[in-house]
Structure formats: C-alpha cells, structure tokens
Amino acid sequence: MILSNKDIKERMRKGEIKIRPFREEQLGSATVDLTLSDEWEFFKKKLIGTRVDLEKVPFQEAVEKVRADYAMLAPGEIVLAKTLEKITLPAHIMGKLEGRSRYARMGLSIHITSAIVQPGSSNHQVLEILNSAPFTVILHKGMRLSQIVFYELKTPSSKPYAKFGKIARRQ
Numbered sequence: 001m002i003l004s005n006k007d008i009k010e011r012m013r014k015g016e017i018k019i020r021p022f023r024e025e026q027l028g029s030a031t032v033d034l035t036l037s038d039e040w041e042f043f044k045k046k047l048i049g050t051r052v053d054l055e056k057v058p059f060q061e062a063v064e065k066v067r068a069d070y071a072m073l074a075p076g077e078i079v080l081a082k083t084l085e086k087i088t089l090p091a092h093i094m095g096k097l098e099g100r101s102r103y104a105r106m107g108l109s110i111h112i113t114s115a116i117v118q119p120g121s122s123n124h125q126v127l128e129i130l131n132s133a134p135f136t137v138i139l140h141k142g143m144r145l146s147q148i149v150f151y152e153l154k155t156p157s158s159k160p161y162a163k164f165g166k167i168a169r170r171q
Helices: 005-013
Strands: 018-020 032-034 036-043 063-067 070-073 078-088 093-099 122-131 137-140 146-152
Touching (some): 032 078, 122 146
Antiparallel strands (some): 036 063, 070 137
16 A cells, blocks of 8 residues: 555654654655755766676775765766655555656656665665756755655565665665
8 A cells, every 4th residue: 555645644643654854845645755965976987988897896886975065967977866864664664766757857867776665674765866868967955856655565574674684774
C-alpha cells in the first residue's frame, strides 16, 4: 500500500517515519519533497576520458567530495548529491525516490538506479544526478529536487537495513 499524505503524517506523529529536518510544505498528496544539502561528489578530473576498470578502482577512489552552496553540471556530467533530510524507517515501511517532473523536463535524471530506501534504514539519501540537457545546469543547496514515496509492507522485513546493510549506514 502506498501511503497518502494523511498516512505519512500519522506515521510521523507515531514516530514510525522520521524525517529530520522536515517542514510541512514538503508534504505532497502522497510524497515528501527532499532537498539538496551542500555535499557533492564529483568524479576526479584525472579519470575523465580514461578507462576505469570497475573491478580495480573502488568508488571511493574515483570521486572527490566537495562542500559548496551550488554545483554546476555540464552536459553529460554526473554528480552524487546528499539530501539534507535524514530518513529513518521501521522494518515494515520502505521508500522509493523519484525525481520531480519540473527538473526532468529540463534534462535532469535525479537517480539513475538506486531509488529504493530500504525498510529499517536510517540515513541521508544519495542522489545520482545526471545532466542530459544540452546546456550546463546549476544546482543549489536547498533545492527540492526529489521526492520520496512510502510503501507499507505486508509483513515487516526480517533484514532491516540498519542491521544488515553495509554502505548506507554511513550516510
């Protein structure tokens, strides 16, 4: 079952869903808008135009972290951006990240493949933002670039992410 705005508010009131920070205007009819923080990860310049063997070059060595109020993306460029909000979910609720149509119409893909927010997770979301537009775009800290949809599971997961996940626990 997909949660409506009323369901989301009730789950937040009960403490089942935690979104920190949260402002009431972020709540849509069945989604919560998420905002960009000032944390960005770009691919290192020395890798651009080269071959990268994914079995030999770990992700952490391929990117450089930057803190800034904005990021510029050239056509075809990708950046990883963290949400300002930390989302904490119980074992019986999962989330799915979606882009917002106003930015998709301008050529932005907000997440390339990792849209699932696992049940039992407690972290900031990392967005894989790709600029498919024929022009450079500027992204700003605080932009409501994505949204999350919440799903209630028929039964709670026996593998909540806070206990069994590896990478996202550090986000």
